[in-house]
Amino acid sequence: MPIPFIDLKAQYRAIQAEIDAAIREVIESTAFIGGRHAQAFEASFARYCGVSRAVGASSGTTALHLAFAALGVGPGDEVITVPNTFIATAEMISITGARPVFVDVEDATLNMDPAKLKAAITPRTKAIVPVHLYGQIADMDPILKIAREIPVVEDAAQAHGAEYRGRRAGQMGRAATYSFYPGKVLGAYGDAGVVVTNDEALAKKMEMLANHGRTGKYEHETPAFNYRLDGMQAAILSVKLKHLDGWLERRRARAQAYTRLLEDAVATPKEMPCARHIYTYYVIRTGHRDRVQAALKERGIDAIIHYPVPLHLQPAYRHLGHKKGDFPVAERQAGEILSLPLYAELEEGQIKEIVEVILSAV
Ligand SMILES: *Cc1c(COP(=O)(O)O)cnc(C)c1O
Numbered sequence: 001m002p003i004p005f006i007d008l009k010a011q012y013r014a015i016q017a018e019i020d021a022a023i024r025e026v027i028e029s030t031a032f033i034g035g036r037h038a039q040a041f042e043a044s045f046a047r048y049c050g051v052s053r054a055v056g057a058s059s060g061t062t063a064l065h066l067a068f069a070a071l072g073v074g075p076g077d078e079v080i081t082v083p084n085t086f087i088a089t090a091e092m093i094s095i096t097g098a099r100p101v102f103v104d105v106e107d108a109t110l111n112m113d114p115a116k117l118k119a120a121i122t123p124r125t126k127a128i129v130p131v132h133l134y135g136q137i138a139d140m141d142p143i144l145k146i147a148r149e150i151p152v153v154e155d156a157a158q159a160h161g162a163e164y165r166g167r168r169a170g171q172m173g174r175a176a177t178y179s180f181y182p183g184k185v186l187g188a189y190g191d192a193g194v195v196v197t198n199d200e201a202l203a204k205k206m207e208m209l210a211n212h213g214r215t216g217k218y219e220h221e222t223p224a225f226n227y228r229l230d231g232m233q234a235a236i237l238s239v240k241l242k243h244l245d246g247w248l249e250r251r252r253a254r255a256q257a258y259t260r261l262l263e264d265a266v267a268t269p270k271e272m273p274c275a276r277h278i279y280t281y282y283v284i285r286t287g288h289r290d291r292v293q294a295a296l297k298e299r300g301i302d303a304i305i306h307y308p309v310p311l312h313l314q315p316a317y318r319h320l321g322h323k324k325g326d327f328p329v330a331e332r333q334a335g336e337i338l339s340l341p342l343y344a345e346l347e348e349g350q351i352k353e354i355v356e357v358i359l360s361a362v
Pocket of ligand 1: 158
């Protein structure tokens with residue numbers, strides 16, 4: 001039997017009655033844009049993150065743009081992030097007119113290396129954006145210490161419910177952005193995202209920017225965006241949020257099973273002692289990556305590379321003038337990483353089958 005990378009149908013079947021009722025309720029109430037479903041989700045997601053405010057957005061990408069715009073990031077500024085992330089992180093820095101400045105990552109976690117951060121800061125640095133890659137929060141204490149007054153925006157698109165010394169994304173930086181892309185651990189049935197923060201003034205500004213710069217129905221403070229969260233997605237997310245902690249426990253159990261069975265043959269993910277890793281992706285590293293991926297594919301098992309080309313080597317960032325060797329850790333890992341199928345409904349037998357194929361391929 002083929003094993004998909006993710007099985008959203010199995011998840012839907014488990015919660016179908018609740019989801020269908022929530023969708024019907026949105027249609028009956030016609031609260032399609034913003035409205036009470038969006039407000040209810042914002043309130044419960046803020047509570048889930050342990051912060052005072054959540055501002056709904058139309059995607060994780062637009063959530064990043066909202067945070068940068070509200071912090072005043074613009075032409076002439078620099079914003080520091082990592083090269084091994086989904087392009088949206090750097091792309092939204094570029095869209096503001098600022099320049100993305102990359103720092104390399106730590107080999108153990110593949111998250112921003114605080115030891116390399118200081119050298120990247122200049123008088124133009126307007127924000128620092130650590131990415132909580134694969135579901136493990138970056139080493140935030142040293143990052144915040146080095147950042148001092150510079151605002152830190154956490155890209156938490158892969159870190160719903162992840163913890164660092166008991167804190168969730170949004171409790172540490174000035175703001176954190178989450179994505180609810182369907183394939184994320186908390187996924188909508190379309191595009192959706194959110195920015196969370198404890199900064200009330202920043203939250204108000206982001207709400208204004210997400211809604212055409214509105215301060216009244218036909219009063220516009222500044223030309224801005226339509227980045228609103230829609231009611232249908234919010235209602236679906238409210239249903240799913242109630243199940244999130246249960247799903248995360250099951251993900252963690254399956255990740256631990258993989259690690260037990262694979263750790264002698266490949267490099268398995270390292271969970272830091274102070275972290276609660278939620279394994280948005282279960283990523284192994286091996287020098288035989290392409291062979292392993294091909295062997296899995298032959299058996300109908302879907303394994304994916306997040307991400308094959310670091311951003312500083314992408315055509316989109318050619319103008320930054322980087323070359324191979326600039327970020328050696330990010331470059332080396334790009335040739336070794338492989339994300340295995342992982343979801344709450346993945347069965348023990350399927351894990352065993354995947355492991356057997358990997359063991360015989362290496
Ligand atoms: C998914 C993702 C995004 C973008 O989120 P969308 O909702 O797809 O726009 C941004 N950053 C990271 C690290 C992501 O994984």
